[in-house]
Amino acid sequence: MSAPARVVLVTGGAVRVGRAIVTEFAGAGWSVAFTYRSSAAAAHALEAELGGSGTQVLAIAADLDDRAARALVAARVVRELGGLDALVNSAGVFPRTPFAELTPERFTEVMRTNTEAPLFLTQACAAALRARRGAVVNVADIYGTFPLRDHLAYTVSKAALIAATRALAVELAPDVRVNAVAPGIAIFREGTDQAARERLLARTLLRREGGAGEIARTVRFLVEGTETVTGQVLTVDGGRTVAL
Numbered sequence: 271m272s273a274p275a276r277v278v279l280v281t282g283g284a285v286r287v288g289r290a291i292v293t294e295f296a297g298a299g300w301s302v303a304f305t306y307r308s309s310a311a312a313a314h315a316l317e318a319e320l321g322g323s324g325t326q327v328l329a330i331a332a333d334l335d336d337r338a339a340r341a342l343v344a345a346r347v348v349r350e351l352g353g354l355d356a357l358v359n360s361a362g363v364f365p366r367t368p369f370a371e372l373t374p375e376r377f378t379e380v381m382r383t384n385t386e387a388p389l390f391l392t393q394a395c396a397a398a399l400r401a402r403r404g405a406v407v408n409v410a411d412i413y414g415t416f417p418l419r420d421h422l423a424y425t426v427s428k429a430a431l432i433a434a435t436r437a438l439a440v441e442l443a444p445d446v447r448v449n450a451v452a453p454g455i456a457i458f459r460e461g462t463d464q465a466a467r468e469r470l471l472a473r474t475l476l477r478r479e480g481g482a483g484e485i486a487r488t489v490r491f492l493v494e495g496t497e498t499v500t501g502q503v504l505t506v507d508g509g510r511t512v513a514l
Contacts, residue, residue: 275301275326276402277351278493279343281334281391282306282361284313287409287453290482291358292316294490301326303347305361307333326351334361334387335379344394354398356493359388359431360409367423377423384427389434392448400445405493408435408450409485412507415452432503439501447500449492453485454507475509 278295282288283304289312292304302325306313310331317329328350332339347354362384367376392406399406413421414428432450439448455470458479471477488506492499505511 274352275299276355276494277301277303277347277353278356278358279347279354279395280304280358280360281388284309284316284329287482287485288358288360289316290486291360291489292320294483294486295356296320296323296325296327298490298494300355301328301351303328303330303351305330305332305334305343307331307361334391335382337390340387340391340394344391344398347395348398353402354395355402355404357392357395357399357404357406358409358489358493359391359406361387362409362427364421364424366420368420369422372422377426380423381427381430384424385430385434388431389438392438392442396442396446400442403445404447406438406442406446406448407489407492408432408448409489410435410450410452410503412452412454412505412511416511435503436501443500447492447497449499449501450503451485451488451492452503452505452507453480454505454510455479471508473510474507475513478508480506480508 278300280288280292283292284306292302296302313329317327320327330343332343334340388408408431410432411428413425414432417425435448435450442448458467485506488504
């Protein structure tokens with residue numbers, strides 16, 4: 271009798287990098303749960319696609335800014351998929367917040383989504399992850415270390431997520447490993463024209479876009495490709511931060 275599939279929960283899994291992470295784990299034989307907030311059509315399409323290929327998949331509509339939703343999501347995954355081996359905190363927002371226009375309310379909103387939600391979802395999942403000696407991967411950003419003008423709230427939120435990654439590695443050891451991936455140019459935003467793409471890629475050493483798939487493969491490596499890496503932030507940016 272074959273062993274049951276391992277289970278991963280990916281937040282923000284319906285689109286962009288999150289979708290690539292979901293697809294990567296499904297292709298490797300994992301059972302996959304993922305959350306979505308506003309991308310219902312994309313979420314249902316992905317659920318149908320993966321389910322049709324034999325993957326055990328669970329799409330969960332959830333606003334993880336809501337404190338109660340975090341515990342409900344964790345409990346549902348364990349109840350319906352039988353446990354939890356990995357958590358990938360991929361959901362996030364990237365708003366433009368010029369310093370002169372920044373308000374305490376807007377700052378708090380960004381921090382809630384990008385830092386508070388992944389931190390406390392990890393807390394909600396901790397018992398299940400400990401039971402299987404699992405792993406957590408947070409999707410951070412190079413801007414958490416190298417600030418981006420007019421995005422102060424985002425920069426601070428990702429810096430805090432990097433700090434939380436290291437602190438969680440301490441708190442959850444020795445049972446659960448916690449790491450982060452810090453993408454540079456992972457996937458261009460919709461509407462980015464060719465000139466802008468070339469200008470951004472020119473800032474990297476390799477002059478090419480890795481794409482969401484590369485981030486997804488890096489996340490899976492941190493989950494199943496190593497047994498002793500914890501508390502680390504792996505930068506995937508084509509060498510951009512080497513030559514700032």
